[in-house]
Amino acid sequence: MTTATSTPLPDEHSELLRALAEQRELLLITVRGVTDAQARQRTTVSELTLGGIVRHLATAERVWARIMVTGDGELPDGMLDTGQYRMAEQDSLASLLESYATAAAGLQDAVGTMPDLGRTVLLPTTPWSPPEPIHWPVRRVLLHLIRETAQHAGHADIIREALDGASTTARR
Template sequence: MTSAETNSSPLDISATPAPADVDQERADLLQTLAAHRGFLRFTARGLTDEQAGQKSTVSALSVGGLIKHVTATESAWYRFMMGGPDLMMSEVGDWEDEHRMNPGEKIEDFLARYEEVGKRTDEFVRTADLDKIWPLPVAPWFEPGGTRSIRRVVLHLIAETSQHSGHADIIRESIDGQRTMG
């Protein structure tokens, strides 16, 4: 965590400054995504690797596994925004493995990778044509013949990050009582 993350509340969206070098829509999208990434990172603050991999609820999820998953998901959608379905599917991983923290894996490594992926996404969104539309890859979870604009992908990343941040918050509270909200 950076000193700014340590000293500011994860709930204070104003602690994530709006980028000054982009139009208002991009600033809103980037600031919102940054805030929700901050919420997710906050859930890992102070956890040991063992705690980050702990399954503390009836779910098979862990804080570390969620960060690993959100990183892989954002990376896949980044590839989609860059070049469409073929590029998105160019790196297909082990879906089950990307949801868990395996022995020997480090939460610090997951957070560093998450930061790298986020910076890469943010740089792309700063200049991308948000109206660019790509066809979705063929997959059971996508509607046949569906498409996504880059704008809609960014909105999906915000929703995905937010949803999994909530999951991580519940898991973290079950570990040691720390909560992001309240």
Template sequence: MTDTSPPETPTQPLSQERRDLLETLRVHRHFLRTTVQGLTEDQARTRSTASELTLGGLIKHVARTESAWADFAVNGPSSMEGPADGDYSDWENGFRLTEDETLAGALARYDEVAARTDALVETVDLDHAWPLPPQPWFEPGATRTARRVFTHIVAETAQHAGHADIIREAIDGQKTMG
């Protein structure tokens, strides 16, 4: 069987592009994590806006999404296939903390995912491209390079950090970003 995983590049020294990606990821992760500092479990589960989103759910969602895209950067489309039966109910649970989950657990998972992604940003061939899996939200036949995957993770994290800031401000008035 042929190995189709992207080739790794030397880890030292990191290119400016890789350093920029890592710094930008870390900045937006910091903003997201700051929004949940000092929260109780109840507050982490609070819907404080018209949205269904909660702070704990956002942490869980961003970790899950980052992990899926990092898997894609290494393993390609097979790592992002949807359920064979079309049942996306588990996807909905990715936006909320279930009864057996805690904010601390979601943050610990996010730390694990972030460490893995950072290691991939340092080593994966950024030009390696994979075809996107057949999903209704992807253009048929489109591909993504590892570079574009990591840029997408930055955008996803930044977008949800903004959501989290609004949700937190509605809970107790605390603002993360201004």
């Protein structure tokens, strides 16, 4: 895996980005062949939808890329926006997937600028933050994104299975 400048990434960078890409791919399997109407449809008591999950993960990758690059503790635009969990009527699944792909490329580029994944960044203060400042190494940010993507890929699999019986493991 390389950055936009075609400079090879160090092994750890590549491995973490590869692990994240694998989790993204599992999520993307769940939306194959889904219509916009299906992407908006709730299939459980949760408010989550397939389109909402894609939108949220695109937002998460953009937000965390900014946090990694700036490390200034400022709250990125959209981080606390509850609308990121919903697919708006004007959204298409195709546009959300394009946004997700753009965010993924941006994250990869951001990681490519990090010579040391042990570099710590100041996290923004959020309503759930403890009172003292929190610093994470960039490595932990990437591990957080891998975990969050995996968790939501599982949610998406359940939603899709309830929608039409398809899943990431069932043959179609």
